[in-house]
Amino acid sequence: MSGLFLYFYFMELHELHKRYLECQGVCTDTRKITKDCLFFALKGDNFDGNTFAKKALEKGAKYVIIDNQTYQESHQTILVDNVLLTLQKLATFHREYLNIPIISLTGSNGKTTTKELINTILSKKYKTTATLGNLNNHIGVPLTLLSMTEKTEIGVVEMGANHQKEIEFLCKIAKPDFGYITNFGKAHLEGFGGVEGVIKGKSELYDYLISLGKHIFVNTEDPIQVEKTKNANTITFGFSDKTNHLNIQFLDANPFVSLLFHNLTITSKLIGAYNFSNIAAAISMGDYFKVSDSDIKNAIESYTPSNNRSxxxxxxxxxxxxxxxxxxxxxxxxxxxxxxxxxxxxxxxxxxxxxxxxxxxxxxxxxxxxxxxxxxxxxxxxxxxxxxxxxxxxxxxxxxxxxxxxxxxxxxxxxxxxxxxxxxxxxxxxxxxxxxxx
Missing domain, CATH: 3.90.190.20 (Mur ligase, C-terminal domain)
Incomplete structure (x- = not known):
């Protein structure tokens, strides 16, 4: 093994982060290589990303992260013990390096729509970076964090889970400052072990935030959210509790959800009364981060659902x-x-x-x-x-x-x-x- 390659093998995380900053984005699929990206040679059930290291370089990657010495190509190849673990650790390092507010959300239903609404509202005032699509797992969350740049002012990270301890793990990677759980429903019952398991698993986001004194957005119309956040720093919203930080009145859902917020009538392009809480959560966050009422209204009314969602x-x-x-x-x-x-x-x-x-x-x-x-x-x-x-x-x-x-x-x-x-x-x-x- 060459001396140069040995240097990469023993590279500290901060040195790897410097290499990352030299790159133009991160990639895990050689079919989507972009010039000067950082390629992570991840493994899957039916493939070994190490075997694509040379191809990634040929297609324009600036550096390639591998965990099999056999596929060493040049000084552009960085050998690590575990590519996936390195991806996750680098993402956390980068998150701490940026030191920006991170909002994380999870839930059984509506989390992607809510994430899109939050991003649409906050982007009216801030430079935001949010989870792309539903890249919300142990790979997607790190990729979301690594898509944030020094221009990003607020990050919005969606977290998905189908078993216990998954949200807890994702929190350790993203280290959120704010959190929200859309709801607790009958999703992934097999992995969670029933509805009580769903509540316990999703509430790992609450547990993390409460343990560090961070902030939680709470829909006070949901008794589970209220019960689970009794000892938390909460930012509350709803329509029936006068002590809420923000009250939003539901008006109609035929055919689209409309509501009243600070004497402004907002008519969305979302169907179903069940989307009211998703919109209300996003409005609550916009209000907390001091986005103007008119910008919040414009953001909600301009948002059009896509990707087979309503x-x-x-x-x-x-x-x-x-x-x-x-x-x-x-x-x-x-x-x-x-x-x-x-x-x-x-x-x-x-x-x-x-x-x-x-x-x-x-x-x-x-x-x-x-x-x-x-x-x-x-x-x-x-x-x-x-x-x-x-x-x-x-x-x-x-x-x-x-x-x-x-x-x-x-x-x-x-x-x-x-x-x-x-x-x-x-x-x-x-x-x-x-x-x-x-």
């Missing part, structure tokens, strides 16, 4: 609510209840399986079927093996074991002149329904 799409005579990014029993329930209240003569629901429910999968899918029986929805198509195992005597319900079976059987004319909601877990990829309507 998107409104028009296909000929069909109006579609595309909410196919993900689903769990809690989000499915509120979405269907909202949908049933819409005024239309032909309301159709296309619903896909909900994943990661473990032993509760059968019961939860049957509960959704039972719910649709009682709602004002004219036709329901259930797709997936879990829904296929349920039963219903309601003539408006039709079951398909797979998307392919639905595709081969469905008469698309039934979707004409209709209001349609499409919702299911990510693995169902129900946005494919749009392709059938082209």
């Amino acid at each position: 998107q409104i799409i028009h296909k000929g005579t069909t109006n579609i609510i595309l909410d196919a990014y993900n689903a769990n029993p809690s989000s499915m329930k509120v979405a269907l209840e909202h949908f049933s209240k819409q005024k239309h003569q032909n309301k159709i629901a296309i619903l896909g399986d909900m994943f990661e429910l473990g032993s509760e999968a059968k019961e939860e899918h049957q509960a959704i079927v039972n719910l649709t029986n009682s709602l004002d929805i004219h036709k329901v198509y259930f797709l997936g093996e879990n829904f296929y195992k349920t039963t219903s005597k309601d003539t408006k319900a039709t079951f398909f074991k797979s998307f392919q079976a639905f595709e081969e059987t469905i008469n698309l004319n039934t979707l004409n002149n209709a209001l349609v909601i499409i919702k299911g877990s990510r693995g169902m990829a129900l946005e494919r329904v749009l392709g059938l309507l082209d």
Whole structure:
């Protein structure tokens, strides 16, 4: 091993950070290499990033981080014990180097929408950097932190989890100063071990912030949030408690959520009363960070949902609510209840399986079927093996074991002149329904 390469092998974290600052961004996929980036050769179940080290350099990476000496190429190759651990440690080092306020949020439903709203509002006054898409896990959080620059004034970091201690781990990486939990619902029940496990796991964000005397935004309409933050430095919002730091009045959700804030009426482009709390949380943070009321109003009213999240799409005579990014029993329930209240003569629901429910999968899918029986929805198509195992005597319900079976059987004319909601877990990829309507 050359002397130069030995130097890189024993490089201290602050020296590695200097190399990082020389680079133009971070990359973990050679298909997305940009000139002068820092490439981390991560491993996956079916690949070893070390084998792509040479390719990354050839495509323009300035430095490559590897953990297998076999793939040493030049002084541009930095050998470490563990690439993933180095990514995480470097992200924390960079976060401390920047020393800016970090807002972290998690929750069972609505965290990505809330994160987008927060970022939209705060960016009216500050240079912000927020989690891109849903890069919210043990890799995504470090990548988010490393996407922040010396120009970033506030960081917004989304944290996802499907088991205990995951949020705790992500907090140690991001070291947030502020936190918010959107809600506690029936998501990832298999990994968390039931709803109580979800509450415990998500509350790891509270535990971290409370232990350091940091600040927590609390929706006082949620009794779990109130109970879990009794001993915290809280910034409260809601509509019924006069002691709140900020009160926001819900006005309507037909078809879009509107609310009253500091005597300003705000009409969003988000459907469903369940999105009121997401908007209110973002407004609360904007208010705390002294974004002007007019900028908050403009930010909320200009935000348009995307990425299969509560998107409104028009296909000929069909109006579609595309909410196919993900689903769990809690989000499915509120979405269907909202949908049933819409005024239309032909309301159709296309619903896909909900994943990661473990032993509760059968019961939860049957509960959704039972719910649709009682709602004002004219036709329901259930797709997936879990829904296929349920039963219903309601003539408006039709079951398909797979998307392919639905595709081969469905008469698309039934979707004409209709209001349609499409919702299911990510693995169902129900946005494919749009392709059938082209």
